[in-house]
Amino acid sequence: MSNSWDPIDTLHRGFDRVVAIYLVDTPDGPALVDTGPTSTLPAVEAALAARGLALGDLRHLLLTHIHLDHAGASGTIVRRHPHIQVHVSEIGAPHVVDPSRLEKSARMLYLDEFDTLWGELAPVPQENVHALGSEVLGLECFSAIGHAKHHVAFFGPDGTLYCGDSAGVRIEPARHIVAASPPPDIDVEGWHRTIDELERRSPDRLCITHFGVKTDPADHLRRLRERLDLFAERIGSGMGLDEFVALDRAELAAQGSDDADLYERAGSLVQSHAGLSRYWTKRREREANA
Ligand SMILES: [Zn+2]
Structure with missing residues (x-):
């Protein structure tokens, strides 16, 4: 059914x-x-x-x-x-x-x-x-920035949360999460506040774009936070693109998944590296001028 x-x-x-x-x-x-x-x-x-x-x-x-x-x-x-x-x-x-x-x-x-x-x-x-x-149309709508500054999420009365990319990329049946972070407006702190908002609604399920319905919302969102911080940390410490990609692929493979190609199509690590590099450059400029 x-x-x-x-x-x-x-x-x-x-x-x-x-x-x-x-x-x-x-x-x-x-x-x-x-x-x-x-x-x-x-x-x-x-x-x-x-x-x-x-x-x-x-x-x-x-x-x-x-x-x-x-x-x-x-x-x-x-x-x-x-x-x-x-x-x-x-x-x-x-x-x-x-x-x-x-x-x-x-x-x-x-x-x-x-x-x-x-x-x-x-x-x-x-x-x-x-x-x-x-x-809108019986759904609650709220800002879900982080992945993009104009991103919103929709929450239905049946407990379904339509997250777009705000809950990351997780291609079924794998558990691996990629915090897809393309340029130009990745906002790590804003994304954490969005995850707070997603969690606060205690959804029964997350409908994510890439890909499918996640029926373990609490666990998924907790792991998304960790993955987002890990991505930010890796790139903030100056990790090069090749190593960044290789590490993530090794983590995916360690879970027994051979869907690396689908992950790249859905949430390109090359773009995430570029997006988070830009985030760090802007953040350090801000901090230097503060
Ligand atoms: Zn997308």
Whole structure:
């Protein structure tokens, strides 16, 4: 039997267990928490069809944050079905209405791979975009910074917490957690406060993007804290990229997992090294000027 919170696997680039999105039944009809990138829309449509729904049956898109693996398809979906409303943090909203800056920086990062990885990044008309407050469609909504400064999480009355990337990357069936820390706005202290907020709600389950539903929230969040501190410590002490990657891979392998490739696709260690290096540079500048 399937549960309402079972993930939709977007089968990003043909791989399962990399990018999940979630279908939520709201008082105003079906909504998706995150959309995946446009490149995975056919898989999403097939998964919706298996649940008896078409894309056009959706009423709302709830975005945890605007990174392309989470929200990339929003504009394309709304262009096809203009009745669909998009809910996003106030900081994220302008980039959904005009994604050109987002696209430009992503193209610099992904180069030739941009189109195959993400597909089209279409704008969402201003009138379809709603800045999130503390409640949306029967879900509680709250800021979940750390991974990104515009990140939010959604908490449902059934105890389901939709975390996006704020609870890290943990690809089932492995227990290993990667605190994915891409540039530009990793905030280690802010992320700890977010984990406080996630814990405070005593959720029954965590729906995370990469990947799946975690039914051991307390243990997962405790270990996320440790992993975040460990990552920050390693890079703060000047650890080079090769050693950083090798250590994490060895820890994953020690748990008997051979999903290193999926982990890298979901939460690149190369990007985490860059993001945390930037975090330390900025923090030390701040401290030097204090
Ligand atoms: Zn992500």
